[in-house]
Structure formats: structure tokens, C-alpha cells
Amino acid sequence: MASLYETSPLYVTDQGSFINTAVVGLYSGTARELLSCIHEIEARFGRDRQKERRWGERTLDIDILLFGNLTLNESDLQIPHARLKERRFALEPLLELLPNAVEPGTGLSYRSICDALPDQEVRKIRNSE
Numbered sequence: 001m002a003s004l005y006e007t008s009p010l011y012v013t014d015q016g017s018f019i020n021t022a023v024v025g026l027y028s029g030t031a032r033e034l035l036s037c038i039h040e041i042e043a044r045f046g047r048d049r050q051k052e053r054r055w056g057e058r059t060l061d062i063d064i065l066l067f068g069n070l071t072l073n074e075s076d077l078q079i080p081h082a083r084l085k086e087r088r089f090a091l092e093p094l095l096e097l098l099p100n101a102v103e104p105g106t107g108l109s110y111r112s113i114c115d116a117l118p119d120q121e122v123r124k125i126r127n128s129e
């Protein structure tokens with residue numbers, strides 16, 4: 001697991017800060033199966049997607065940023081994550097774990113993408129253990 005980062009909201013700014021991190025691991029199922037597991041976990045932690053505003057407050061939000069070298073563009077699942085290249089709060093913890101990560105299909109360095117983004121008030125608040 002990467003360090004914990006506190007970030008100001010990026011899209012809907014009339015809300016509190018978020019805590020972000022990233023994890024890497026092996027998963028033997030499909031990306032679709034992983035998404036289903038993620039939705040179950042979020043629901044167990046009180047997330048109700050029907051009652052929340054997009055990019056607003058939520059109890060837990062788990063995103064699939066990458067899934068090996070898979071590229072996928074479906075209505076409810078995009079891999080790499082559809083907005084990864086604009087989100088320093090996702091790229092910084094991801095790059096802490098995978099410093100040489102590149103975008104599948106294009107080979108673009110996520111480090112160079114992250115470095116080109118403006119300061120988005122991403123602050124490391126706890127180092128990984």
C-alpha cells in the first residue's frame with residue numbers, strides 16, 4: 001500500500017478533503033469480477049451510489065486504475081481509469097508503488113503525465129509501512 005495522501009476536492013469543491021492511497025496486487029479474476037467485488041465492499045462501508053452526487057461526498061470510493069496491460073472502454077468500466085491522467089491524487093500514490101508505470105497502449109510515462117499536472121493540493125500525511 002502506498003502512503004496516505006490528503007487532497008482537496010478536484011471537481012466538486014464545496015466538500016471536505018479526501019484521503020487517497022493506492023494498492024497493487026495479483027487478482028485471478030477478470031476486471032469485471034473485480035469491479036463487482038469493489039462495489040460490494042463499498043456498499044458494506046455504507047456507500048449508496050443512488051443517493052450521492054457525482055464526485056461528491058462518499059464513505060468509500062475504490063477505483064481500478066490499471067489492470068495489468070489491459071485496456072477496456074465500456075460504459076461502466078474504463079481501464080486505465082478514464083480520468084487517471086488528470087488526477088494527481090491518484091497518480092502520486094500509484095507512482096509511489098510503480099514508479100516506472102506507463103499507460104497501456106501508448107507507453108506514455110505516468111511520471112511525466114503527473115509532473116505536467118498543476119498542483120492539486122495533494123499532501124502526504126502518512127508514509128507507507
